[in-house]
Amino acid sequence: MPINTTRDLFIYELGILGEMETSGRRIFDFLAHRVSGDLRQVVRSKQQESAQWNDNIISCAKAIGTSLTTNRSDTVEGIYERFATFVRTNPSSDMIDQFAVDTLIRFLYLTIAAHKTLFDWAVLMGESQCVQCLHANLVQKQETVAEIERYGHDLGVRLLAPVARPA
Template sequence: MAISNPKDLLLYEMSGVLDAEKKTAAWKGEIAGQIRNGNVQQMFRAEQQEGQQRIKNLESCFQALGGRPSDVPCLMVDGVRAEAQQFMSQQPSPECLEMFAVGTMMKLSAYGSGAYAGLVDKATSMGQTQCAQILASNLVMKEESVGRLKRISHEMNQRVMATA
């Protein structure tokens, strides 16, 4: 895909974010199956469902722009996933797995929040109001996710680290 104008750039960046959302949603489902704490497991399943909604929203945004997603892999998500696989090879305790998983998802949500903020700004600056509104909805979901994950992480750290 040649990137010769701002719309091409927006479509390119949206394609990378779409790849990130798809990979992260699938990964959240995998992680949820490995977590013993019912509340944390439920949170991961809810996060996965929100990810599916963000994917639908991105697809709607592509449609609104008259474009299609390109094959743009999100290498940042791939790197975080490789880091997590390395961690899993250490056979962590269930509590450590949960703490690591929540922290990893917090990192990914923070990345997503930044990515969506940039996309909203680009779409708004281009006068693509419908797409900007869709992306802003995804940004709000990501920011709420970051907040939830921070709270859960803090609660877990307080509970688990106090006994260390």
């Protein structure tokens, strides 16, 4: 497909975002099998949310009369491989949990950035259904990353407390 107009570029970028979300589900699954305790429940919950994010992207594509291709995102695959490489170093379960939280945060910020751009374009193009779908995802992702960041902070505090030195 030649990309000659902003609409063509929007469709292309929407396809990339769809690839990112599809690949992201693989990250959630991989993390859920590696983390422990309540973090596993958090990851599974976010995995369910990611299915809705993907559905919203598909709805946006349908609203503008196109469909998304199903491919893996090289960028998201890099995040996945970074975590897999870390796991191969045989870290403690606490360190896996901390690195998993960091990995989730990286993935979420990557997709938030992509959503922001496409949301803005959808507004400018007057694609109201896409605006609604992308805005819903953007708000949920921002809330999710804030929740994961709080969880990561609390986890860090718990992990550092035993090694903290008095002043």
